[in-house]
Amino acid sequence: MKTPKRIEPLIEDGLVDEVVRPLMSGKEAAVYVVRCGAQLRCAKVYKEANKRSFRQAAEYQEGRKVRNSRQARAMAKGSKYGRKEAEEAWQNAEVAALFRLAGAGVRVPKPYDFLDGVLLMELVADEHGDAAPRLNDCHLEPEQAREYHAFIIRQIVLMLCTGLVHGDLSEFNVLLGPDGPVIIDLPQAVDAAGNNHAFSMLERDVGNMAAYFGRFAPELKDTRFAREMWALYQAGDLLPDSPLTGQFKDDEHHADVDGVLREIDAARIEEARRQAARAEVERGPSKGEEPPPPWLQ
Numbered sequence: 001m002k003t004p005k006r007i008e009p010l011i012e013d014g015l016v017d018e019v020v021r022p023l024m025s026g027k028e029a030a031v032y033v034v035r036c037g038a039q040l041r042c043a044k045v046y047k048e049a050n051k052r053s054f055r056q057a058a059e060y061q062e063g064r065k066v067r068n069s070r071q072a073r074a075m076a077k078g079s080k081y082g083r084k085e086a087e088e089a090w091q092n093a094e095v096a097a098l099f100r101l102a103g104a105g106v107r108v109p110k111p112y113d114f115l116d117g118v119l120l121m122e123l124v125a126d127e128h129g130d131a132a133p134r135l136n137d138c139h140l141e142p143e144q145a146r147e148y149h150a151f152i153i154r155q156i157v158l159m160l161c162t163g164l165v166h167g168d169l170s171e172f173n174v175l176l177g178p179d180g181p182v183i184i185d186l187p188q189a190v191d192a193a194g195n196n197h198a199f200s201m202l203e204r205d206v207g208n209m210a211a212y213f214g215r216f217a218p219e220l221k222d223t224r225f226a227r228e229m230w231a232l233y234q235a236g237d238l239l240p241d242s243p244l245t246g247q248f249k250d251d252e253h254h255a256d257v258d259g260v261l262r263e264i265d266a267a268r269i270e271e272a273r274r275q276a277a278r279a280e281v282e283r284g285p286s287k288g289e290e291p292p293p294p295w296l297q
Contacts, residue, residue: 001022002019003018004032004045006045006117006118007019009115010113010115010118015036015112016034016036016120017035017036017037018035019032019033019043020035020040026185028185028187029045029046030044030045030047031045032045034120036120041123042120042121042122043118043119044121046119091117091187093188093189094189095114097164097186098111098119098186100162101162101183101186104159104162105158105240106158106162107181107183108184108186109121124175125177125178126176126178127178132176132177134173134174135148135171135172135175135176138176139216140213140216144216145213145215145217146213146217146220148181149209149210149213149217151181152181152183152209152213153206153209153225155181156169156202156205156206156225157240157242157244158240160192160229164189164191164192165190165202165205166186166188166189167188167189167190167205168185169204169205169209170209171212199226202226202230203226203227210223210225223247225244225246227248228244228245229244231248
């Protein structure tokens, strides 16, 4: 097939020998099967920002580090340079996440190289050597669903132990290879400690997995792994092999709403008293009146 223009630099640099076929085109990138020597790999070509349907929502970018203050200011202003830098940072986030997670033992496609907006990585294949299907395209037996769900939960724990939350995990972002599920699509991965939305994204990721596998094993829909692992993470006790039950008991202590309201009213009265005292000081004493005490001056 004709070589896509964006992949030409990889061929010129000897990273890719030829483009075999297109694999898929998604909301943020087009993926091609390429030959690198005797191996088949994937080349993920990121789409330009104005050609993507997935927007770089602020909640995903919160807590991400930038190279310097100039880059941060440009990205905040939305200048041409800033948009270019934001786009590169968005793409680099997936590359960094893949290397980080692969090093931690998370089952993600192995990354090889990244050049000019093209990510070269492992082709996840099925037992016949064809591209592995997405979970969404698979029908599972109940026991398979339980097994794969347990595996995915452990992968999410491993990710959280490295300080990352996928942020967009669903049956559309998991491939089913011969050795089990493989997590893909990570440009929106968020920093668990630096992003205020991290827990809500974790809960959504885990909930999506429970809902999908729960189609085949309904009891999985009632599990609460997200809250359980997050509580351990916040306490600094989460480990890759931390035992999880899928159950979590909410704090049943009721807030003293009336007490809080009384405290607010007391603070409001005290502030009004202070403002009145300051106004009295600024106005000064009336004729024949004693000046206010020093603590009000």
